[in-house]
Amino acid sequence: MTAQKPPSTRLSVNDWLQAGYTLLAEQGGRALKVESLCQQIGATRGSFYWHFEDMDSYRAALVETWNAFLARDRQSLESLDALPPRERLSAMMTTLVSPQHWMLERAMREWARTDPIAAENVRQADRLLLRAVAKAYCDYGFSPEDARLRAELTFAAGIGLLHLAGSAAQAQRVAPQQRLLELMLADPT
Amino acid sequence: MTAQKPPSTRLSVNDWLQAGYTLLAEQGGRALKVESLCQQIGATRGSFYWHFEDMDSYRAALVETWNAFLARDRQSLESLDALPPRERLSAMMTTLVSPQHWMLERAMREWARTDPIAAENVRQADRLLLRAVAKAYCDYGFSPEDARLRAELTFAAGIGLLHLAGSAAQAQRVAPQQRLLELMLADPT
DNA sequence: ACCTGAACACCGTTCAAGT
């Protein structure tokens, strides 16, 4: 049988990553300091440097974990293929702005501006999602080119709403989301 | 007669702000360090601290200057009232994504997350722009509520495109912009 | 294997001294 995890005074890599996500979501990228992490987790600097090379590789670890999380998440989006296109799009948009995601999503995109590793991971994740959304528009009946453009615009609007929402609750974003979908599904000749 | 500005080994507040904008646009918020600014401008730390209290107030000065710049810019947007709604919207969107603006716009929004002063200024600027865009949709014939919602979505999509565009040239963003406008002006009952 | 705490380096900030 596998060993049970003890209540643990001992810390794992994952504990540190978790603490990082908390800080990132609550206070943004500039708050990600070794000392802050130590306070959050109740350990000293040396412990951090046992688990991680330095701040840069710690950030890289955060990005990779986040990316893996996202990939799983978005793969499950693609598994919505069974749904009719309209419901599929609706489900995608709801997931995109889920409250567990948007704080970190924003922090990650902020990072991506200066960190090449983060940038590559964000780009890759975006490509996956864009493809899925475009496919849905395509299945709905738009030409591939038009579907692609509508997907980009939908995606952009989603990102923009994330940024504009500030700390607003999810409920306040659902109405715009659905209205956006209606407009995007319109067929102006 | 007024004194001419000398070729100047002497530095002005504005020189430091200019250096800051350059750094912000090129390397993002984390690159805004005193030493980097000094190198950029060719002076030593003490000079910086003659003109500014500390980094925080320097950032505040950057934000205020930027905000004044934006306000002027957006007031001129409202002066487009003479144009028919559709052209007015098109002109607004073009200005919104002008290459001189988007890098700083992004940096400012990044700041706004952790700096209350920046947040307030961004909020205020957004309110002005949103009102102008909503008015245009209203003049086009949509109900006030619908106009408001379309304005928010247009705005969100604009912000999103800024973020997604990366370092792409403006030309690549014009097509999506115009297509977005077409979709937003559609009238799905 | 994992953690502590002292030590060091780097960069934000201060300040006495120069022009």
Added chain:
DNA sequence: ACCTGAACACCGTTCAAGT
């Protein structure tokens, strides 16, 4: 009035020593 450069404080990083 504006700037220099030395000095100090803070936080990222290292490392010898503990369990």
